[in-house]
Amino acid sequence: MLLCVSCTKQQQSSVINVQWSFSGDTAYNYIAQQVAFGPRVPDTQAHQACGDWLISELQRYGIGVSEQHGTMMNYAGKPQAIRNIIGHIPGNTPTAILLCAHWDTRPWSDEEEDYDNRFTPILGANDGASGVGILLEIARQLQILRTTNQSAQIPTIDVIFFDAEDMGTPSHYTGKERENTWCLGSQLWSTLYQQTPVSQRTNYQYGILLDMVGDPSATFPREYFSTTYAGSYVELIWRTAARLGYGRHFVNQAAYPITDDHYYVNTIAGIPCVDIIDYKPQNGTGFAEWWHTQQDNMQNINKQTLQAVGETVITTICSR
């Protein structure tokens, strides 16, 4: 999943124009509720039930929801059903912003040391649920803000929960190598977006992807594809984080390219999209020790980290 390294920087100023709230406690509970379904592996009952729950949560706040269904080829060349879930929060400014995370979890723990343990699905508290939990809380807060404060200037926000991000070729697979086996849901969404006439689709200014954003010691370097395709928004987000006092998470380092949902949003849909992802360059895999193992559980979710990421994202999208 890792290619080569480089970094560019651009300048952009920002002014906060509305007061927001964000609760790391609530985001934590949203993560625990997803994990309580068990692994959310596509084509399982837990996946279906969690997807239904995500929709009902958004609707409970009064947020309009649409589903996108389709089929993509998986790593073995077999059709994989996709269910992307999209919440629409209309704003009162001309700006539209995309927030996204993946809601599926990996069917295998293929980073487990013991070979026999590599065929068990992961719980995905960080890898999947953490980003979704923060976005549910942001959606809830924006909906409260727009319905209680008519004077607040809020952009239109679409929250997308992508399916089948973590269906990429397992390490034990010995069949024919295929490309683009990760991020199936975002590939589907981006392709359909690109095929929609410009006059009929939402013209997003930019997007933010959250992936693995709950670890107590999470570090988010400036990921290569993000700086390449959406450098001015990387600058805006990282500067916002520094101003809020969260520079220990949003570190000023460059990171290797990471194949994640934002890659396809950038390259297929053509929407500048930034990946906020916990990256550990000192580790052999590039990711935390629990990555794609049975340790990706609630023990590695921290409310302060959720607060840092949630505040940074909601402050950024409410800036102009």
Ligand SMILES: [Zn+2]
């Ligand atoms: Zn993963």
